[in-house]
Amino acid sequence: MTDLLQPDTRPRTTLHTDAGTAPDGPRRGVRGSTARQRYDLIGAGVAGAALAGLLFGWFAPLSGAIGWVVVAFLAFLGLYVLLVSLDSDGQDVRDRLATVLFGSSGVILFGTLVFIVVYTLTRGLEALAHPNLFFETMEFAGPLDPLSTGGIAHAIVGTLIQISIALLITVPLGIGTAVFLNEVGGRFARFVRTVSDAMTALPSIVAGLFVYAAVIQGITHERSGFAAALAITVMMLPIVIRSADVVLRLVPQNLREASYALGSSRWRTVWHVVLPTARSGLVTAVILGTARGIGETSPVLLTSGVTGAMNTNPFSGPMISLPLQVFDFVRSPEPGMVARGFGTAAVLLVLVLALFMAARALGGRAPGDLSSRQRRAVRRASARDEERFAGYERRRVIAAAAGNPPTAPVPPAPRPPSSLPSSVQETS
């Protein structure tokens, strides 16, 4: 043991005495790239494309556009490794190769997505150029008719009716169940959560089969828009419950505790604190569920029935929707019908994209993360409160100056509970 009385003269860890004032070294960039790296990439890319163009048809056994891409990509990888290894060691070569592979998978994925969307829209243009597509039905238009007759107005109306009915059932039931899971809890809630998680595994065609066998064969004996809406509901409900459950779980516990501490009851806490805080997330959950519900073909394939006529009564007669109309169009070998199918698919795609954009614009924020407009509203509300408090103070001072001291302190009026979560967030 070291003698504690002797000064310890062994070398120790040196600490900077001017810690915090000494300049830090340059920050190591782990995400950027140098000009040299970029030139390597560009050079290898051009060389790979050129090599593939040269080899193609002579040596490479593949043919077709995809074959060319595969050959060019392999040549690019080889050339890139060669370029990088000119001035780097093996570690660095492996690192850069891995980065390029990650990048390529991203390029393949996003490229394919953009290509699918653009391909559908361009092939749909032929039919979309005729405005009658949006206003007419297929009731009197045959497969051989030109694109200037017939349209999908009936399918658009059918989609809107079916998804509205499905939303009428799904939104209260789904959000109510999510509230039950999070705010009431207990053993039964855990059971409910397990069952609804299990139901997310239900293949959508089986949901359709269930409605077909239980409702159509058992009760109504005909296909209808309502049956299709039920099938969409069975498919959508678990999705909405699960995402709403996740959003409600993200509401900070201290907001609930603050609300209880102020003496509010449970349902007031849920109504005025939990739900407003999670509003944007819940909206996103519902809209994304709607996008899934609109786009699914298989539940409606068995339940809604195929028709070319407009039908606005969901309880009787077949009522077609957009995805099923696409499916029905492209079953025909006629090029005109296929063009209509692509046009309908483009309409469906635009509808889903619009819903998605709406979900992004309205929601997608974590609880308490406010948009600039909401933040301004909160600031105005707290300015009003400050004004009110200043008013009490002024009145107290005036009363004191007038010689009659207040018998009881004037309690500040309670704030409207709906502003509670935002103001808590704002001041924390």
Next chain:
Amino acid sequence: MNAGGSPVGLLEPDRRTPEEPVEHRRRLSTRHSLGDRIFRRAAFGAGSVTVLLMLAVGVFLLLRATDALRVAGWSFLTEQQWSPETATFGVAAILFGTVSIALIALVESVPLSLGTALLLSEVVGAKVKGFLVSLVDLMAAVPSIVFGLWGVYFLQGAIIPVSEWISTSFGWIPIFAVTDADGLPFTEASAFTSSAFIAGIVVGFMVVPTQTSIMREAFSRAPIGEREGAYALGATRLGMIRTVVLPFGKGGIIGGTMLGLGRALGETIAVYMIISPIFTVNWQVLKTGTNSVSALIALRYGEASEFGLSALMAAGLVLFVVTLVINFTASSIVARSRSGAESDD
């Protein structure tokens, strides 16, 4: 989360006099206000209706499927033909087709989603990342019929040369061979259409977004301290990914892959549009003809008699049980990896 019985309402007043000796623990009971009681009833009602609806689906499937299962017995799992009218029907060929399409989808989607998830969580900057993440979410919302159209009208024609090349170059591996009944190799392009390979590729693109978002979330939970430690020890980015991100994200990789598998198994309309249905086990995945449970249901529900419908229910039930097992395993793996990552923070 709130436990069920946290005392929120009014406490019952303690009516004992102070002189009385305290013998038991004081019991605190909660009396809810009227509004709260209504609220609890309503929430309980919503939960019960949901459970009833979902149990109804399960129980109904089970009940209706028993007719067919009783007739078919265990041969339901081994019989390849599907002809409920003559009481010879089974899911062997259909299930084989379903699984082969899903496995091809995974072979394509797992490298793609792994690479993209690492790209999003490790390589690109914050702004590009936000944009690309919403693009991934958008891809998950693209209707499956749009994928199906793309697969039938574009991919099928473009991919056939690749199929031909694989089968001529790697034909010595049995699953890549494309032969006729006599075992001679096929060469016409028509032998390669509507195959499990093409359906698998389309389904693969459909499940990539699910897998990518789960993997990316798991990777972004890898603790910053360990990341910086790896960099401080001189690791390259790949070294850091291999020693920190991948071990921490292992649960996310497995769970995301399995959730994608569950979706791939249940995919209907894109598969139905691409494949040409057959009822034999086809090991040659590049060759025309395969089948899947959901495509079978979409194909046969209309013509099915009462008993035929029961047989379709049984097939649907088998599919549901398979996806259920896969999903539960996957979500328990994801959940476990999450809690582990949190405790290490």
